[in-house]
Amino acid sequence: MSAECLLSAGIDIGGTKIALGLVSRDGTILRRQSFATSREFGDAIAKMESAVRELLRAQSVDVSALAGIGIGCAGPVNPRTGVVNNPYTLPGWDGGNLIGSLQGRLGLPVYLENDADAALLGESLAGAACGFDPVVMLTFGTGIGGAAMNRGEVFRGAGGEHPEIGHLPVLPVGPPCYCGRAGCFESIASGAGIEKAGAAYGFQSAREVFTLAAAGDSNAKAIIDQALEATAAAAWALLHSFLPERFILGGGIIDDHFQLFADAVRRSIDAATMVPRNQITVARAVLGNDAGLVGAASLAFRDAH
Amino acid sequence: MSAECLLSAGIDIGGTKIALGLVSRDGTILRRQSFATSREFGDAIAKMESAVRELLRAQSVDVSALAGIGIGCAGPVNPRTGVVNNPYTLPGWDGGNLIGSLQGRLGLPVYLENDADAALLGESLAGAACGFDPVVMLTFGTGIGGAAMNRGEVFRGAGGEHPEIGHLPVLPVGPPCYCGRAGCFESIASGAGIEKAGAAYGFQSAREVFTLAAAGDSNAKAIIDQALEATAAAAWALLHSFLPERFILGGGIIDDHFQLFADAVRRSIDAATMVPRNQITVARAVLGNDAGLVGAASLAFRDAH
Numbered sequence: 001m002s003a004e005c006l007l008s009a010g011i012d013i014g015g016t017k018i019a020l021g022l023v024s025r026d027g028t029i030l031r032r033q034s035f036a037t038s039r040e041f042g043d044a045i046a047k048m049e050s051a052v053r054e055l056l057r058a059q060s061v062d063v064s065a066l067a068g069i070g071i072g073c074a075g076p077v078n079p080r081t082g083v084v085n086n087p088y089t090l091p092g093w094d095g096g097n098l099i100g101s102l103q104g105r106l107g108l109p110v111y112l113e114n115d116a117d118a119a120l121l122g123e124s125l126a127g128a129a130c131g132f133d134p135v136v137m138l139t140f141g142t143g144i145g146g147a148a149m150n151r152g153e154v155f156r157g158a159g160g161e162h163p164e165i166g167h168l169p170v171l172p173v174g175p176p177c178y179c180g181r182a183g184c185f186e187s188i189a190s191g192a193g194i195e196k197a198g199a200a201y202g203f204q205s206a207r208e209v210f211t212l213a214a215a216g217d218s219n220a221k222a223i224i225d226q227a228l229e230a231t232a233a234a235a236w237a238l239l240h241s242f243l244p245e246r247f248i249l250g251g252g253i254i255d256d257h258f259q260l261f262a263d264a265v266r267r268s269i270d271a272a273t274m275v276p277r278n279q280i281t282v283a284r285a286v287l288g289n290d291a292g293l294v295g296a297a298s299l300a301f302r303d304a305h
Numbered sequence: 306m307s308a309e310c311l312l313s314a315g316i317d318i319g320g321t322k323i324a325l326g327l328v329s330r331d332g333t334i335l336r337r338q339s340f341a342t343s344r345e346f347g348d349a350i351a352k353m354e355s356a357v358r359e360l361l362r363a364q365s366v367d368v369s370a371l372a373g374i375g376i377g378c379a380g381p382v383n384p385r386t387g388v389v390n391n392p393y394t395l396p397g398w399d400g401g402n403l404i405g406s407l408q409g410r411l412g413l414p415v416y417l418e419n420d421a422d423a424a425l426l427g428e429s430l431a432g433a434a435c436g437f438d439p440v441v442m443l444t445f446g447t448g449i450g451g452a453a454m455n456r457g458e459v460f461r462g463a464g465g466e467h468p469e470i471g472h473l474p475v476l477p478v479g480p481p482c483y484c485g486r487a488g489c490f491e492s493i494a495s496g497a498g499i500e501k502a503g504a505a506y507g508f509q510s511a512r513e514v515f516t517l518a519a520a521g522d523s524n525a526k527a528i529i530d531q532a533l534e535a536t537a538a539a540a541w542a543l544l545h546s547f548l549p550e551r552f553i554l555g556g557g558i559i560d561d562h563f564q565l566f567a568d569a570v571r572r573s574i575d576a577a578t579m580v581p582r583n584q585i586t587v588a589r590a591v592l593g594n595d596a597g598l599v600g601a602a603s604l605a606f607r608d609a610h
Contacts, residue, residue, distance in 0.1 A: 157548020243462020
């Protein structure tokens with residue numbers, strides 16, 4: 001890499017929005033742009049290329065100023081091959097190759113991670129994961145994203161794939177999950193899971209369930225208590241597998257309810273006798289919606305350093 | 306390391322026996338010795354030193370021929386500090402420092418891992434783990450030892466400690482475990498767990514429970530079925546955390562009943578939809594009782610290469 005490659009382009013691909021940014025080595029977003037996610041893969045690729053070129057023009061630098069392009073994409077994606085395999089969130093993209101498509105158009109190395117891993121990489125570069133190892137990050141949104149880092153790298157399982165922590169079993173019985181099993185962490189403690197449980201009582205949204213629970217509604221409270229119990233059970237399983245030095249909690253639900261969920265995780269840490277309890281912390285993600293963009297951009301720096 | 310350091314001394318410390326060996330780089334045990342585990346730490350250290358010196362004399366090589374000494378010890382042990390903390394298996398050793406004590410006496414680097422990790426390192430150098438990543442090994446004996454490797458290294462959790470996979474929760478209720486929780490993998494599927502469950506029916510040993518189950522005794526069969534169910538549940542949790550490319554099963558119970566337990570693990574792999582099923586294998590440990598000794602010895606080569 002030439003000395004002037006001080007920038008990277010990060011792309012954060014979600015089901016509704018694609019965010020792009022020029023990012024410096026320390027994780028600062030210098031310039032950004034976003035647009036609605038195209039349903040058609042080829043159209044999305046063309047828009048990403050144009051957006052990167054526009055950002056470079058606005059920053060008055062050439063494409064050679066970029067160490068590369070890093071993408072965090074709603075998974076499952078294959079970070080080795082570049083192929084998207086996410087019929088739920090990106091239905092028209094199935095089988096599209098993000099690395100192959102963008103690499104050719106921009107003549108730059110392209111790196112890919114799933115969005116949960118990208119967010120943890122962002123927190124590792126410039127947020128709550130910095131200096132901790134191993135780290136597990138749980139992102140509570142519509143679903144539950146889980147990511148782990150070990151020895152400074154994203155943890156990869158069989159086939160280079162990302163372990164689906166959201167599908168850890170936490171209840172012996174429970175609502176059926178789209179993975180085919182019942183009682184998964186995600187099906188109980190995610191926004192969609194809480195909303196679904198609330199619908200049985202006529203509640204309109206996960207937000208309403210949280211509000212009613214805080215106001216003392218016993219049905220709403222039982223739903224939130226079960227989500228917290230599921231979180232404590234998932235933390236217990238993670239303490240006896242990844243044994244993280246730090247749990248990081250992020251996502252829309254955590255923005256409003258960090259303390260509730262952090263207390264549930266802490267309860268498990270404090271009850272576990274086979275782990276070094278006083279060396280394990282729980283922290284809130286600090287980069288918010290930028291974590292995925294910053295972490296994606298950092299992929300190019302990690303490879304080029 | 307000088308070119309003549311082609312050997313390492315491996316020491317495998319268990320509750321009843323200490324086995325030592327001179328091991329070559331390819332994992333061959335050239336010369337070995339064993340003796341009963343002393344209840345007194347200082348006495349054990351003195352015997353280990355003498356045994357290493359005797360093996361060297363018998364092999365007609367000087368202490369300078371050793372890259373170092375690697376120890377696998379019944380855990381919990383702290384591989385960084387060298388301190389033993391295992392009141393169950395090594396009651397008189399609590400607080401003793403294996404690294405500090407042996408290093409001074411032999412003037413060689415000393416490395417320490419818990420016995421489950423050492424066994425997996427052995428399988429990685431010269432057995433069933435060779436070429437697979439990540440790998441999880443489950444050793445079914447009196448207890449259940451669990452170990453994981455990732456990117457060629459033993460997986461370390463918070464504080465450098467070893468994740469206690471045997472304490473993964475697998476049943477919502479179940480027999481109480483010494484860790485303070487009920488329903489742990491180890492308390493149901495280990496030799497001690499099976500024996501304890503069998504005692505309620507007057508069975509004398511885990512071996513008798515297996516024999517009677519095979520002969521059709523319904524109580525014995527229910528106990529073994531629960532052990533297999535627990536194993537399948539632990540495998541499911543591991544698939545959604547470490548997501549190993551290979552599960553390796555070892556230990557005394559597996560020597561006789563590999564297929565039963567391998568089938569239980571395979572059932573979980575085949576039922577899990579969020580993992581690359583056809584890239585995950587289940588294999589029997591191949592080094593048997595030598596795995597810990599070979600793996601311990603390999604620690605000195607790993608550091609010195």
